[in-house]
Amino acid sequence: MGEPVPPALSPSTRLAVLLGDPVAHSRSPTIHNAAFRALGLDAVYLACRVASGDLPAAVAGLRALGVFGANVTIPHKETVVSLVDRLTPEAEAIGAVNTIVVETDGTLVGANTDAVGFVQPLVPFERQLRGQPAVILGAGGAARAVAYAILAALQPSRLTIAARQREQAETLLYALAPYDPRGVLHAVALEEAAVPMIREARLLVNATPVGMAPHPEATPWPHATDFHAEQVIYDLVYAPAETRFLRDAVVHGAIPVGGLAMLIGQGAAAFEHWTGQAMPLDAVRLALAGT
Structure with a gap:
């Protein structure tokens, strides 16, 4: 079976993204789009390949584009620490960010859900x-x-x-x-x-x-x-x-x-940061099984 289609788009659809290089292999779009769809949220998650030299512009663009959340993967987790406005205690302790929350005033909060x-x-x-x-x-x-x-x-x-x-x-x-x-x-x-x-x-x-x-x-x-x-x-x-x-x-x-269990766990924590809701894990696992 192919990759599940993302939720239907509308003029009010909200955007979450993955920033990394490479990202073609990522299962995060499957995970988060399945969760958005299961909860009826008007949101979509896209994987964006971002070269190291383009990372500052990409992070700044989260505000400009109205992105409400982002994941960060290899090789940017440490570099992005200096590009957000503040860090959660876990991210500060670890010295790496894998999740960005864009608050309503545009503040970029770097979190770490990998642990x-x-x-x-x-x-x-x-x-x-x-x-x-x-x-x-x-x-x-x-x-x-x-x-x-x-x-x-x-x-x-x-x-x-x-x-x-x-x-x-x-x-x-x-x-x-x-x-x-x-x-x-x-x-x-x-x-x-x-x-x-x-x-x-x-x-x-x-x-x-x-x-x-x-x-x-x-x-x-x-x-x-x-x-x-x-x-x-x-x-x-x-x-x-x-x-x-x-x-x-x-x-x-x-x-x-295997690493898929960790991916789901860190993704669920990121999802809750962004939406305030628990990730529907059964729907996520079903989507992953179909890809």
């Missing part, structure tokens, strides 16, 4: 993960939200940030230091130095775009023999739904968690 969206699929595994070591692959805007969420929700014994360049991981570590009173954050290069941490981890998260279409056979960690049955392996990539990273997890007995 709450990340935690929701882990609720069934909370008991086995709480107080255990965890590893995040990547150190960008998504990794910041994931690290913040893990520190707050799971209180790990150690949380290792592994990035291609150790300096990137250290930057994230310093940014989150105020939220790490127990000193459990560690930074390493995404090389052999990360091997012991990954083997010991009970939660391993891919917070990079590696494995995203059109390169579904790529993986952020090719040494799959490090995976084992006592791990939950979580891939934030959701297109494709079954990445090589997750397939490797299944082969070695680990519990796989």
Whole structure:
């Protein structure tokens, strides 16, 4: 089946958008348009490819065009922090914005719903993960939200940030230091130095775009023999739904968690910011199943 048609348009139709590059793979239009339609809201959600150099103009244009809400995705989540008028406490703590609320007076409020969206699929595994070591692959805007969420929700014994360049991981570590009173954050290069941490981890998260279409056979960690049955392996990539990273997890007995659940969770929180209403999740899941 093809992409569901958006809600019918009218002269009073309100607009919400996704700002990122690339955006062709995004399922967010399916999610939000299904929610608008189910609730009878006269609104439409469009994905807009925005190059990095055009981001300031695109954000300023939200006011001019009467957009009431926006999502922000790779690679703009950190850059957009300086382009909004104020931040929610979560966005300020994380240092990244994935949701913009345009208030009635034109004020742009930067929020971050990635953290709450990340935690929701882990609720069934909370008991086995709480107080255990965890590893995040990547150190960008998504990794910041994931690290913040893990520190707050799971209180790990150690949380290792592994990035291609150790300096990137250290930057994230310093940014989150105020939220790490127990000193459990560690930074390493995404090389052999990360091997012991990954083997010991009970939660391993891919917070990079590696494995995203059109390169579904790529993986952020090719040494799959490090995976084992006592791990939950979580891939934030959701297109494709079954990445090589997750397939490797299944082969070695680990519990796989795909990125679509997080996408729905963060989207539901953004939707509530914009509309004041709960997202109709059954309608959203039905729409996703049909695409």
